Amino acid sequence: MMLETSQYYYPNEATTPIVWDPVVFAYTFLISGADMIILASLAYLTKRLTRAIPLLIVLGISFFATVLFGPLADLRSPHKATLIFSSPHLLPTAETPGISLIAFQSILWIIGLILSVTFALLYFSYNMYLKASEGGKLSKLCRILSLGIRDEASYNKLQPILKGLAIIMIVPMTFWGIYPASLMISQTWVFLWRNWTTLIFAYYADTFVVATAISILVYFIMKAGRVDSEMVKPLLKVHAAGSISVVGITALQLAIWWFWFIDSPINQSIAIVIPFMYLAIVLLSASFLLSIISLRFPVVSVFVSLAAFSGTIINKWNMVVNGQLISATGLGVLELHLPSDWLMLTISPISLGVFIFVVLSFIFQLEVTKLGK
Amino acid sequence: MVLGGQVIGRRDFIKTTSSLVLLLATPTDSLKEQEKKRYAMLIDSSRCYGCMACVVTCAAENNVPIGFFRTWVERFVKPTGAVIFVPKQCNHCEDPPCVRPCPTRATFRDPNGLVLIDDNLCIGCGACVQACPYGARFPNPVKGTADKCTFCYHRLNKGLLPACVETCPTGARIFGSLTEENELKNIVESVPTQVLKPHANTRPMIFYMNLPEEANR
Numbered sequence: 001m002m003l004e005t006s007q008y009y010y011p012n013e014a015t016t017p018i019v020w021d022p023v024v025f026a027y028t029f030l031i032s033g034a035d036m037i038i039l040a041s042l043a044y045l046t047k048r049l050t051r052a053i054p055l056l057i058v059l060g061i062s063f064f065a066t067v068l069f070g071p072l073a074d075l076r077s078p079h080k081a082t083l084i085f086s087s088p089h090l091l092p093t094a095e096t097p098g099i100s101l102i103a104f105q106s107i108l109w110i111i112g113l114i115l116s117v118t119f120a121l122l123y124f125s126y127n128m129y130l131k132a133s134e135g136g137k138l139s140k141l142c143r144i145l146s147l148g149i150r151d152e153a154s155y156n157k158l159q160p161i162l163k164g165l166a167i168i169m170i171v172p173m174t175f176w177g178i179y180p181a182s183l184m185i186s187q188t189w190v191f192l193w194r195n196w197t198t199l200i201f202a203y204y205a206d207t208f209v210v211a212t213a214i215s216i217l218v219y220f221i222m223k224a225g226r227v228d229s230e231m232v233k234p235l236l237k238v239h240a241a242g243s244i245s246v247v248g249i250t251a252l253q254l255a256i257w258w259f260w261f262i263d264s265p266i267n268q269s270i271a272i273v274i275p276f277m278y279l280a281i282v283l284l285s286a287s288f289l290l291s292i293i294s295l296r297f298p299v300v301s302v303f304v305s306l307a308a309f310s311g312t313i314i315n316k317w318n319m320v321v322n323g324q325l326i327s328a329t330g331l332g333v334l335e336l337h338l339p340s341d342w343l344m345l346t347i348s349p350i351s352l353g354v355f356i357f358v359v360l361s362f363i364f365q366l367e368v369t370k371l372g373k
Numbered sequence: 374m375v376l377g378g379q380v381i382g383r384r385d386f387i388k389t390t391s392s393l394v395l396l397l398a399t400p401t402d403s404l405k406e407q408e409k410k411r412y413a414m415l416i417d418s419s420r421c422y423g424c425m426a427c428v429v430t431c432a433a434e435n436n437v438p439i440g441f442f443r444t445w446v447e448r449f450v451k452p453t454g455a456v457i458f459v460p461k462q463c464n465h466c467e468d469p470p471c472v473r474p475c476p477t478r479a480t481f482r483d484p485n486g487l488v489l490i491d492d493n494l495c496i497g498c499g500a501c502v503q504a505c506p507y508g509a510r511f512p513n514p515v516k517g518t519a520d521k522c523t524f525c526y527h528r529l530n531k532g533l534l535p536a537c538v539e540t541c542p543t544g545a546r547i548f549g550s551l552t553e554e555n556e557l558k559n560i561v562e563s564v565p566t567q568v569l570k571p572h573a574n575t576r577p578m579i580f581y582m583n584l585p586e587e588a589n590r
Contacts (some may be wrong), residue, residue, distance in 0.1 A: 008590060010461075010508025015440040019499040019512065076497025077517040083477040083496055098473030102500055107475065187474035188503035189573075260533040315487045328508050 006292035009327035009334060017334035018324050020074055023345045025320045027070025027180070028207075029312075030353055034176035035062025035211035037116050037236065041166040041173070044123075049234040050134065055215060055222075055366045057120050062357035063214075064176070065113060068106070069349040085110070101183045107174065121147060124364050126155035131365070138363060145363070171232045178204050184323070191330040192323040195260070198253045199319070205245040206312055209284065212239035213308035218357075220302045222366065227298040231367070239304060241265040243288040246315065247281050254278075266330045273326075276318035283311030393428035410485040410550040412524055412578065415566065416460050417558050419583040420545035423448060423458040427537035427546065434525060441511045443522040444537055449587050459588040460545065463488065463509040463522035463539075464569060465579030467528070471510060474500035480519070485550075486578060487526060493507050506573045524548070551578075 026276075037060035043049035072078055088103035089096055125147045132142035149155050181203035184193040193199060212235050218226055219235075254277055261267040287307035294301040325334045339345070423446055431444045444462035451457065468487045472480050479494035480501050490501075495518035502510040502519055513520035525535035532544060533539070538548040548555035560566070566580040569589055 011442050011445050012508050012511040016502075016512055069499065074499070076512050076514070077495065078501070080477075080494075080496045083479075083494060087477045087494060089476055089478045095483070096472055096475070097468075100474050100475035100476040100500070102474060102498060183474070186526075187500065188504040189470065190503055194439050237411075296404045324503075328506060330590060358495075 007332040008329045009332035010329070013327050013332075013334055017337060020320070020324065021339060021345065022317075022321055023070050023349070024180070025316055026346045026349045027067060027074075028203075028316050028320060029210060029350060030063045030067040030070060030272070031176055031179065032207045032210035032214060033060045033065075033067060033353070034173040035113070035207045036215060037064060037112075038173045038177065039208075039211065039215075041119075041169050042162075043234075044166045044180050045163065048263030051231050051367060052215065052219075052235060053123070053221060054364060057116070057123065058360050058364050058366060059215060059218060059357055060211075061116050061120055062360055063353040064109075064173075065114065066349055066353040068109060069177075071351060073345050073349065075098075101179070101187050105179050105183075108172040108175050110267040112169065112176060113174065115165055119162060119169060120364075121145065122162055125158065126152065127365055130345045137226060141322045155247075161253070169268065176209050181319075184319075189302060189328050190324055190326070191269070191328055192326045193319075195257070195330075196253060196319070196323070197256055198249045202246055202249040202253065203316075203319070205242050205249060208242035209246055209287070209308050210241060210312050212236075212242060213287075213305040213312070216301050217305035219335045220305070225299060225302070227301055229295075229298040232298050232301055233295055236294050236301060236304065238307065240288050240291040241358055243291065243311075245286065245309060247284050247313075250277050250281050250284075264340050269326045269330055269333050272333055273318050273322050276314055276322060280311050280315040283307055283314065285354065287311055295320065397485040409552045411552050412465065412485055412487055412529070412576070413549065413551050413557060413561070413580065414524070414535075415547040415560055415580045415582065417545050417547075418457055418459050418585070418588075420543045421446065421458040421541075422458055422543060424542060425457075426540045426542060427460060430540040431522070432537045434528075435523075436515075437520070438513060438515050439573065441513065441520070443509075443520070447588055449585050451585070453545045457583075457585050457588070459581075459584065460537075461507065461509070461569070461588075462579065463505075464507055464575065465522075465524065467576035467578065470506065470573070470575055471501040472503045474504050476500065487524055488521075489523055489526060490519055490521065492516060495519055506570050506575065507577075 020049060035057045039049070040053050040056040043053050043056065072081055075081055083104055084106045089100035090103055090107065092098050124145065126149050128142045129149050130258060132139045132146055149158070161373035164196060178200050181200045183194065184190065185199050188194070216232060216235050216239065219232060226240065258272055261270055287304055290300060290304040290307055294304050321336070327334060381544065392524055425446055427444055428442065428446060435443055437443050440528060444460060447459045449457045449459065465486060465488045467486070469482060472482060472488065477490045477494045477496055478496060481489060481491065483489055497512060497517045497519065499512055499519070502512055510519050510521045528535060540545045547557045549555040549559065551558055560578055564582065566576040566582055567584045568580060
């Protein structure tokens with residue numbers, strides 16, 4: 001490691017350039033489930049977007065339930081993973097000062113999952129009774145899931161509980177919406193993450209983009225392209241706002257770095273993430289424009305999702321994987337070595353989320369015309 | 374009340390019991406002494422000639438896997454051509470940024486100020502590796518846990534010095550407790566010393582002399 005070379009990194013970094021494998025990238029993708037649950041809560045509370053609530057809540061729970069499989073696959077000792085719940089670092093002591101965000105979020109995951117599943121069960125209870133009355137293979141299961149609700153009057157009595165759950169649910173889901181960006185920026189010393197001042201905002205907006213893009217795509221597939229504009233329009237509006245926010249925040253970050261590092265040797269290291277950021281800006285701008293067009297021509301909405309996926313995949317890969325390639329010294333860029341099974345590992349947690357969604361979609365109706373029906 | 378064949382009153386019994394409890398709760402002299410320790414190391418870069426003996430002995434002493442380092446030596450060449458060697462390792466910080474993110478309390482500060490890892494609790498999440506500003510931690514592929522310098526904790530318990538200190542042929546590394554009268558304390562208190570990345574506010578316990586500016590990144 002000589003002074004005259006522009007590369008300066010620590011030897012342990014060179015051996016393990018990526019501490020968190022790309023499987024974490026899948027993890028960040030699945031977090032969009034939390035945003036879908038937030039959207040479902042807001043839709044329920046504001047009585048807007050009500051037709052999308054079943055889709056958002058079922059899709060959201062399917063993704064959120066599998067979210068921890070990403071980091072589980074990344075652990076060096078996955079057999080000890082339960083220690084996060086049995087020995088969580090939640091209170092500061094003299095020996096272990098501070099609070100671990102990983103432990104905090106893991107506990108919030110359990111709370112969030114219980115709340116959202118309870119919300120979903122209560123929300124679908126009357127619908128399950130109606131489905132059970134129709135008969136069919138799943139009628140026994142539907143009767144159990146109706147939770148004893150047999151008429152609209154008793155279902156209406158659940159509304160205050162559902163409202164309460166919708167309000168409380170937003171808290172853990174918002175924490176999850178900004179996680180792991182909050183971890184990256186506050187509890188790591190990865191050079192890029194610590195200097196990515198707008199990371200939390202970009203990340204939060206980005207997960208909304210993914211959440212709405214997935215919902216739009218799933219709805220498009222469900223309806224075999226015959227999209228109902230009344231259902232899709234609100235999602236497109238949220239999507240357009242999310243996309244343009246990510247574009248704006250990313251451009252702002254580029255400007256900040258330009259001012260900070262233009263005359264610094266650090267600029268050479270930062271250079272590896274810049275092209276990806278430009279590409280994300282282009283693709284998400286396209287997604288924004290397409291969502292505006294789709295408001296008038298809903299059939300175009302599938303392209304909104306495709307453009308958004310491309311943009312967010314590039315953006316998240318850049319944040320998570322490329323971010324780790326810049327040395328803690330800020331003066332070196334490490335070479336990317338991926339494990340041979342990285343693609344399989346990355347896709348697996350997402351596939352599990354999709355599988356759970358498919359199973360749940362057989363049980364729960366994903367589109368309602370009236371609340372509870 | 375009859376105790377040991379003697380009849381004692383309730384008041385006496387309570388007095389005796391509370392004295393016993395107090396006696397047990399009071400640390401013994403050796404324990405007090407142990408708690409007072411604040412282990413630290415002083416590295417004089419001008420004395421290091423890059424023989425790597427410390428790197429080798431550390432790897433042998435601690436079973437460090439090939440390709441990873443609990444301690445390493447960086448080499449810098451000044452524009453004048455002068456070569457400077459800077460040994461680095463875990464700084465056993467007073468305010469360690471690696472302890473905070475550990476989800477299972479596997480990483481902790483012991484009463485003597487050492488930052489250690491409990492292998493039984495470490496799940497290998499890598500959060501502490503990402504949190505160390507000095508690149509001193511690594512995921513040990515053999516153990517499946519995080520790994521780093523322990524100041525040879527197992528040797529300290531036997532009254533020995535860390536392996537790297539004992540091996541250094543030029544005495545570039547001086548080890549001791551800042552709470553006791555010794556060579557380390559005398560130098561740290563009387564000569565200006567440096568620490569790595571002071572802007573990180575971690576209050577490192579590895580002090581340097583003659584540290585080149587280039588090495589402090």
